[in-house]
Amino acid sequence: MSHGTTVPVLIVVAAIIVIWYAASVWLNSAWQFQVFARGDGDWTWGEFVAGTFSQDRPLLPAPHQVAVELWNTVVGQNVTSRRSxxxxxxxxxxxxxxxxxxxxxxxxxxxxxxxxxxxxxxxxxxxxxxxxxxxxxxxxxxxxxxxxxxxxxxxxxxxxxxxxxxxxxxxxxxxxxxxxxxxxxxxxxxxxxxxxxxxxxxxxxxxxxxxxxxxxxxxxxxxxxxxxxxxxxxxxxxxxxxxxxxxxxxxxxxxxxxxxxxxxxxxxxxxxxxxxxxxxxxxxxxxxx
CATH class of the missing domain: 1.10.3720.10 (MetI-like)
Known part of the structure; x- marks a missing residue:
């Protein structure tokens, strides 16, 4: 990839990741509200956003969750394992x-x-x-x-x-x-x-x-x-x-x-x-x- 195309590609990738994170907050918000409702009801927006990024079964996983799963199943497993x-x-x-x-x-x-x-x-x-x-x-x-x-x-x-x-x-x-x-x-x-x-x-x-x-x-x-x-x-x-x-x-x-x-x-x-x-x-x- 030439230098002239590297920056535009990186900008597009960064935009996709930002949109992906925003969509994760939006789609996972309903479940996170239910989680907080079952608690003491005291939460901040920072905790809310962090919660949407760390659900076990999110509607839309955050990019870092997918990255961790890829690392664990590609690098962290033997290539002959059915988990790989x-x-x-x-x-x-x-x-x-x-x-x-x-x-x-x-x-x-x-x-x-x-x-x-x-x-x-x-x-x-x-x-x-x-x-x-x-x-x-x-x-x-x-x-x-x-x-x-x-x-x-x-x-x-x-x-x-x-x-x-x-x-x-x-x-x-x-x-x-x-x-x-x-x-x-x-x-x-x-x-x-x-x-x-x-x-x-x-x-x-x-x-x-x-x-x-x-x-x-x-x-x-x-x-x-x-x-x-x-x-x-x-x-x-x-x-x-x-x-x-x-x-x-x-x-x-x-x-x-x-x-x-x-x-x-x-x-x-x-x-x-x-x-x-x-x-x-x-x-x-x-x-x-």
Whole structure:
């Protein structure tokens, strides 16, 4: 991050934290008033604010409460312990990466078929677009239950849900990328008597790489969401989705928010990894990332 963007980002982060603290006081105030009402009735505004920041099961935990929970579950636990967020993050990450790999491969394959076959373009692309109108929360339980009935449990059902969410941005991006070369460039390849395969590998595919990496950034975030949603229907034994589910069952809002922030950090790291790969690949091709 350059110096020119550091200060604006820090200002935005500080503003979010201030708003978060203010919202914590507001949302947790009703319970705190009840606590004071059951006491001697003598309290100050300082005690009131401090009380809203230290409730065991707040409606909205304060940032420092979430930070403490993250520290205790990330640093304070063995990574193999079921109490560790690292343990649950790894389970979710495994399904995310598998689903993302399958979704990216499927998306590229479909894009190649759409670009090279007019019938596929007219018949397949509308169905691909229509598939994304179905809510993932409606599909996920059916996928998990149906696959469980044939003995497929664990990683594969979650990966398939991730695939469903991640392939669409890759298809759209790669279709745009494969069609990005100008007509004069295509005419030049015909002048060189290049075959369809040569035109694809030497012109269309290199031209599509910036679109591919952009689509992958969207796809990997969607894949993570799919993995988490896939852990919800059956109350999976592990994963960030199971932490969210357990937190909602027992009213552990601090646990819910810590799992959400871990998922956000995981998504940011995956996008950063793709960004680094994009810069390396495009630099080796002599392009500006």
């Amino acid at each position: 967020l690292v343990y649950h993050a790894w389970i979710t990450l495994s399904a995310t990466l598998l689903g993302f790999a399958m979704g990216t491969g499927l998306g590229i394959l479909l894009a190649v078929l759409i670009v090279h076959n007019r019938a596929m373009d007219r018949s397949l692309l509308p169905w691909i677009i229509a598939s994304q109108t179905i809510p993932i929360l409606a599909i996920a339980p059916m996928v998990v239950v149906v696959l469980a009935s044939i003995g497929m449990t664990g990683l594969v059902p979650k990966a398939l849900i991730s695939t469903y969410l991640s392939f669409f941005p890759v298809v759209v991006g790669m279709v745009k990328g494969f069609r990005s070369p100008d007509q004069i460039q295509l005419d030049l390849m015909r002048t060189y008597n290049a075959s369809s395969n040569q035109t694809f590998w030497k012109l269309r595919f290199p031209a599509s790489l910036p679109y591919l990496f952009t689509s992958m950034k969207v796809g990997v975030a969607a894949s993570l969401v799919g993995a988490i949603v896939g852990e919800l229907p059956t109350g999976a034994a592990g994963g960030l989705g199971s932490r969210l589910l357990a937190g909602s069952y027992y009213g552990q809002t601090v646990q819910i928010w810590s799992a959400l922030l871990m998922a956000a950090a995981l998504s940011a790291m995956l996008i950063l990894a793709i960004t680094v790969a994009q810069r390396v690949v495009l630099a080796r091709m002599g392009a500006n990332a």
